Amino acid sequence: MITRRRMFASLAAAAVAGPGLALVAPRALGAAVPDGSGTAAAGALPLTIVNSTGEYANSSVYVYIVGNQDGRQVRVTPNGTLAPVSLSDNGADGYTDYAIPLAAGGETTLSLPYMSGRVYVALGSKLRFKAVTDGAGNAALQYPAGWVASDPNYDVLHDCAEFTYNSAGMFCNTTMVDMFSVPMAIRLTGAADQTTGWLVAGGRDKVFSAVRAVDAFAPLVVGDRRVIAPGHGLDAGLFAKDYLASYIDEAWSTYASRDLSVTTNAGTFIGRVSGGTLSFTGPASVSFAKPSTRDVLFCDGALAAPNDGRTGPVAAVLGAAFNRTTLVSTADQPTTDPASFYRTAVTNHYAKAVHAATADGKAYGFAFDDVADFASYVQDTAPTGIRLSLTPFS
Template identity: 35%
Template sequence: MLPPRRLTKRRLIASATAAAAIATGIIVTGQANGLPTNMLSSDKADSANAEAVADTIPLTLKNNSGRDEPVHVYVIGTELASGTQGYADESGAFHAWPGGGAPPIPAPDASFEGPKNGETKTIQLPKFSGRVYFSYGDKLEFQLAEGGLVQPAVQNESDPNHDKLFNWTEYTLNDSGLWLNSTQVDMFSAPYSVGLTSGDGSTKETGKLKPGGYKAVIDGLKEQGGGWENLVQTREDGTPLRVLAPGHATGNGSLPGDVLDDYINRVWEKYQNEELTVTPFKEEPDTKFTGKVNGDKMDFTDGSGQVVTSFEKPDSDSVFGCYKKLDAPNDKVRGPISRTLCAALNRGTLLTNNQQPDADNSGFYQDKVTNHYARLVHGQMEDGKAYAFAFDDVGAQESLVHDGAPKDATISLEPFE
């Protein structure tokens, strides 16, 4: 069962105790960043599914990449039964991380060999909330800080994994089923798709690029100009390694920090004289909030006319990251409004539709000032689905497969074409 108000991927902010590791990577503390994170604490398991979902399920890794380098695979995250961070081996057995340090210390090698090009390999996927990493050629370097695991942060040129070719998928497997997604929230890199076999024997797949889609995203950003070409990171020999998500690019200065300001200013001007209606819960059509700009803030009122929350005019980074001035707590008012507003600002639909969220994706990314990274990534997916920013699941645009009683799962490494 899908949780009724599922909050999506958010940037994980390092705690003060792990400040020394902020420049290196993302600190995974407590609930790891699987999907969906709020299920770990607020959603009760369905009793029927609890019996149906085994402690591990088969995960078949398929290598259709066309590359000859060895593939290294990692299954890391939080063991849901204990709440302990660690990693799993090929059999699905859990291994807790040892204690970290300040500065961070090297983590144990959690990798195992993946399938060779043209081959498959089946492992056991445990009840985790976490990630499955895969790298080509070189192994990844993970570190342990006092606050938890430090994961790769390739927006930082000094990160030891910056010049390595890798990617990851995110998942949660618990008593209520499996949620497995492809993600481009941080970067677009080594292409892959995800899938599963449902309890009824049907199959689901998402995240697969169109033929030529990998190259089309890279070339499209290079042709866009205006700083968008700087999102593409390459090796010294010119081989593309990845495309950074625009939030990281504004953070390191490779994309202008005001790249969305023109659109944001036009939105704020429009809603000085008009009202924006947000209906954040599809299953609750009568729950509506009305937004109107008052000075530099957009105030939202409930059905009684009382102001329930306000948003300062966001900057581009707030929009790309769905945080800072668009912070979205896990509540029933500000969070749902913020995620709807953030999705609309990324997709460029607020000037054409004052009823949000917009269910018609034909109008997405049509303004000349928009999230061109998300535009290109979505445009090159076979099913149009992607996780190109944190709240890309608003309106069910995300690249996610889910089943309450999955038989198995797949991760397919796709061609670099």
């Protein structure tokens, strides 16, 4: 299964390419992109965009489908062909214009080729993607970074969904890992009929209000445009670098004197803290240094999850337990009862808020939110269509 963590590793492995600009170089899945400005591509899955915001007319909504295929940065043209990113795509203002307009009214149906990428939507004005040269000398895109005040897209209302589509099927999600702004939902049809991402009535306002109500998280709310995830807020100086330190210390102290059990597909690992390190035995010997608040929020650093079937799955369970603050109270992980999540005063209130606002309780509030199947993620090995709905703002 291609979880969001695997998509995230390829799509968000960003290098800074200028003041506040994220240069994203996704790892490819799928067939090669032939040379040329535009080519017909394998796949041709119908993608329907539905504008139900109630705030913006179709004429004010712009869609961008960008990502990669076989190691090359690509974008989808309005007629459904796949075109490689090129430096010559930058216009006189220094930015590309890859916007796909919606139909004058009603639904808009596009064609999605095999690729791994993101569907961005911008409301009110267009996004500015800049084509640049990456470290390997290839053309790449600087993606929007709505959590960076100096980013040229900071004032644009925008958001994205993520996907990997290839001969194995469609794997997709709505994501709040970086920020929450435009409420979106996915319906994926094929072998099954699945939906995710739908908010409860007034869900967008509920997220903004809930985050704003917690003093430590309130600076993450950027007017009515977006709520920034706390990890990015930490990097921007808007969130305390030691916010989770007391909880992390408590967890390390707790498991210095009792066993921690973590069950993964590889089996059950038993861990103890000794000498400041949490070490596990079981199907394999794996260990973790004490993480920082940033490590927990980004599910990285001391909690990095390599795709090795051993350390990676244990790291994911630990990351989820830290963000949901169930690690101290429950020695058998992962916990699967959502009623036990986010119960402590010091917790990831951002993730709590986005989960509380979804109709099915599923959201991607942090990178390991797919642990125990609480992520807004769906997949189908025989897809026939995908609908991305921009849902009501209020």
